[in-house]
Amino acid sequence: MRRSTAALLLGSATLLIASVPTAQAQEKVKISRDGFGVPHVEAETSDAVMFGAGYAIAHDRLAAMELARHNTQGRRAELVGAAALDTDKVMRGRKLSDAVLMQRYSALAPEHRKMIRAMVDGINKRIDEVNADPEHLTPLEFVRWGIKPTRWSLAEYLALITAAPLGRDTYEIRNLEFLKAMTDRYGAEKAWQIFNDVVPISDPDSPTTIPAGDDLAPARPVPTPVPAPVQLPGGGVAAAAAQAAPTEPVKGMSRCMVIGPQKSASGNVLMLEATADGPEIHLKGGGFDNAGFGSTGWGVPTMGRGAQHGWLLVSGSSEAGTTFAEKLNPKNRYEYWYKGAWKKMEHRTETFRVKDAAPVTHEVAWTIHGPVIAWDADNGTAYSQQMGVHGRELDTWVAFAEMGRAKNLAEFREKGVDRLGWNLGACYGGEDGTIAYFEAGALPKKAAGVDPRLPTPGTGEYEWSGFLTPAEKPHMINPKQQYFMSWNSKATGWSQEGDNARIGATFRTWLGDRLAKNGQSLTLLDMREFNGKIFNALGAVDRNQAAPDFFAPYIRKAIEASDDPEVKRAGEYMLSFNGLYQDRDGDQKYDNPGLTLYRSWLQVAPKIIFGDDMGDWWKTIDADRYLTYQSSLLLRAFQGDAAGAPLAVDYFGGRDRTAVMIDTIKATLAEVKSRFPGKDMAEWKQPIFWKYFDASLETPDRPQMAEDAPERRLSAVLGLGPTMAPHNGGESWVGLMEIGRDRRALYSVVDAGGQNLFIDPKGKGNPNLADQTLMHETNELKKITLVPDEIRKTAASSMTLEYRPPVR
Known part of the structure; x- marks a missing residue:
C-alpha cells in the first residue's frame, strides 16, 4: 500500500523531532x-x-x-x-x-x-x-x-x-x-x-x-x-x-x-x-x-x-x-x-x-x-x-x-x-x-x-x-x-x-x-x-641507609684485630646503633653517637675502597637517581666470595679485608672528630635533621636531609602554619586499613x-x-x-x- 505524501512528511517530521537531543x-x-x-x-x-x-x-x-x-x-x-x-x-x-x-x-x-x-x-x-x-x-x-x-x-x-x-x-x-x-x-x-x-x-x-x-x-x-x-x-x-x-x-x-x-x-x-x-x-x-x-x-x-x-x-x-x-x-x-x-x-x-x-x-x-x-x-x-x-x-x-x-x-x-x-x-x-x-x-x-x-x-x-x-x-x-x-x-x-x-x-x-x-x-x-x-630508618629520604648489622661480622673482626682503643670503641658504638634515627630525650640530637660514626663511615669507606679504581664513580653513577646502591656495593666488597654476585675486581688491592676495615674506621674517626673538637666520643651526637616548609629558615646548625628539598609552602612563608619540624624520615601521605x-x-x-x-x-x-x-x-x-x-x-x-x- 502506498503511503500518502502527507503521511510521509509527518513521519519524517516525527523522526526529525526524535533525533533532536533533549537536555538530560x-x-x-x-x-x-x-x-x-x-x-x-x-x-x-x-x-x-x-x-x-x-x-x-x-x-x-x-x-x-x-x-x-x-x-x-x-x-x-x-x-x-x-x-x-x-x-x-x-x-x-x-x-x-x-x-x-x-x-x-x-x-x-x-x-x-x-x-x-x-x-x-x-x-x-x-x-x-x-x-x-x-x-x-x-x-x-x-x-x-x-x-x-x-x-x-x-x-x-x-x-x-x-x-x-x-x-x-x-x-x-x-x-x-x-x-x-x-x-x-x-x-x-x-x-x-x-x-x-x-x-x-x-x-x-x-x-x-x-x-x-x-x-x-x-x-x-x-x-x-x-x-x-x-x-x-x-x-x-x-x-x-x-x-x-x-x-x-x-x-x-x-x-x-x-x-x-x-x-x-x-x-x-x-x-x-x-x-x-x-x-x-x-x-x-x-x-x-x-x-x-x-x-x-x-x-x-x-x-x-x-x-x-x-x-x-x-x-x-x-x-x-x-x-x-x-x-x-x-x-x-x-x-x-x-x-x-x-x-x-x-x-x-x-x-x-x-x-x-x-x-x-x-x-x-x-x-x-x-x-x-x-x-x-x-x-x-x-x-x-x-x-x-x-x-x-x-x-x-x-x-x-x-x-x-x-x-x-x-x-x-x-x-x-x-x-x-x-x-x-x-x-x-x-x-x-x-x-x-x-x-x-x-x-x-x-x-x-x-x-x-x-x-x-x-x-x-x-x-x-x-x-x-x-x-x-x-x-x-x-x-x-x-x-x-x-x-x-x-x-x-x-x-x-x-x-x-x-x-x-x-x-x-x-x-x-x-x-x-x-x-x-x-x-x-x-x-x-x-x-x-x-x-x-630514613629509607624514604636517604636510600643509601642500611642497618649496621649488615656489616657486623666485618666490623666485629676489626674490633677484635685492632690494637687501637679508639677503633675498638668506635666499632662498638657503630654496632650499637639500631638503624633508627631517634631523639627520645628531645635535645635535638640523635641519641646514639654510633649513628654519627656509621653514617659517616658509609661515605668514607667506599671512597677509600673504590676511589683508587674508579674515582667518584661509585657515587656519581647514582647522582639524581632515586634508588642508590653504594651501601650494597660496599657490602659485596666485604663479603668477597660469599656475596651472591662476587665482585670481579679486587678493590682492596690484595690487602686483608679486616685491615681495610680498620683503616676505614680510622679515617671515619678523623672525619667525625673534626666536627666535635675537644669532645669525648660519647658526645659525638648528630644534630637531628629538619624538614623545612620555608626554605629561608634553613641554618647550618639545623641541617636537612641532602635528598629532601624544602617544600616552600606558602602557609609557612606567611606564618599560617608550621615553618619547620624535626624530620621523622617519612613520606607525605600515610594510609592504614583493616579489611573487615x-x-x-x-x-x-x-x-x-x-x-x-x-x-x-x-x-x-x-x-x-x-x-x-x-x-x-x-x-x-x-x-x-x-x-x-x-x-x-x-x-x-x-x-x-x-x-x-x-x-x-
Missing part, C-alpha cells in the same frame, strides 16, 4: 566534609560523582592544580622563573599534541569519557565561582603569579593525567658515560668488570616483593652482560651528551606492607601505605564506594579503601622503556638510519616564556621510538626514549577508577590492574582474607643480544617484539609467608635492575621485612608503630598540611590548612569512614550541586 535532567551531587575537610562525594551516576570530585579538588587545591597544568604543558617557568626551564624543556619535548590526546580519549569507553569530561566540568564550575567573586575566592598564589584562574580545556586535563608516565627518566646514558670513562682508563676488559660490579643487571641478593616459589608467572631469563661494548654510531662507546635531568628530585611512589589473616589478631587483612602528597576523597555512587589518596587533579583515588577491599600502589622497577641510540645522517642531523633507510625526525623549535626574564627557545625532536632526550651530534648520535606506556597513556586513569570500583579480586585484576599503562606494583587485600600483588603496566619484550643497562642501537634490528601478557607479569596470590612488602622493589629474583632500579642486599625494605616477618597477632596499632619505625566487613574505614594523615590549601587574596588561611602537619610528625592518623551513618554524624559541612550531563 539535572542530577544532585552531595558533598559532605568531615572535620579535616575530607570530601565525601555522593551521586547516582559515575559521571555525576566525578563532577563532584572535580569541584571538590578544585575547591581545595586550585593553585596546586594550576602549577601542575603549567608543569605538564612545559610552561612552569612562566610562573616561577628560570629555575623551572630544564623541567619545562623535558616536559615540552615529551608532551603529546592535543590531537593525539583527543584520539586517545575517543578510544575510551563511553562511560569513562563521560567521567573524565564531568571531572573537567566540575573543575570549571569551581573556577567560574572563583572568577565571579575574585576578591574573596582567588587563591593567593594566582595573585602572586600575576594571573587569573582560567577554565580547563579537556585537552589540558588529558595532558595532566598522561604526564606522569611520560616524565619517567632512565639512566642508560649515565651508565654509558661510566663505561666509557673506565674504558678510557683501563681498556675494555677491566672496564666491563668494573661496570658489571657497580651496575649489575640483577643482584641475586636483592630482596624481592614476591618470595621465591610464590611467583605465578613463568620465570624469564635475566639478560647476560654482553662481552664487548655495543657498537654505537661514532665507533666503540660513544661519548654521550649529558641527559637533561629534572630540576626537582624524582620520587618513587610508595611503600606498601600487607599482612595476611594468619598473622593478624582479628583474622582480617592489614594494609599500610606511605607515599607522596595528594588530596583525599571518598566517592559514592555510580559503582564507586571508595576513599583514598590521589594525585592532585586526578579525582579518582589512586589507592585506598574500597567497598570490599583495600588497594595500594608502588612505582614498579621493571624495564618499562628503552633509550635508543639513533644513527644520524652526517648531512642532516634530523634524519636517522632505520631499517635500511634514512628516516626524518619530527622536530620543531619551542619558545618558553620565563617570568622576569627574556623568552628562551629550545629544540624538540621525536623519532619513531619517542622523544629525543640527548644529542651527541659530534659522534653522529641522538638518544631517544621509547616507553611502553606510549599509546596507553589514559589507561592508567581508567585503571585507578576501576581498581576502586572492583567488587572482587577478578574485577580488580581484569578491569583495573591489567588496564594499567604505567609500571606500578598493585597490592591487594580483600575482606575474604585474600592478599595479592601484581607487577603491572605495559612491559615490553626487549630484543635479545642487547644490554638493557646501555642505549640500544636504534637502526631497527633491536626493536621490541611485543609486551608481556598479564599471565607473564610477576604476580602472586596468598604467599606462603602470609605477608609482603614492596617499596619500589624488584618483583622477583629474575627481574632486572641497574637502570631505573638500584636494589641490592641492603635495600631499604630491610626493616619492614623484619617487622612483618617477626610480627604475630598484629593489630592496627602494631602497624602504626611499624610505620613510625620505618619512618625513623565491620572495619570500612581508612586511617590516614597528609603531611602537606591539610586537605584544603586555600589562602585568600588577603593572606587569610582556612581551618584545614595545616591541621595535619604536626599529626604527621608524631605518626597520628585520622579516620575517614565509608559508613553512611558515620559520615552524616561527623559531617562538619554539606552542600549540594546541580549536575546536568552535557549534550555532546
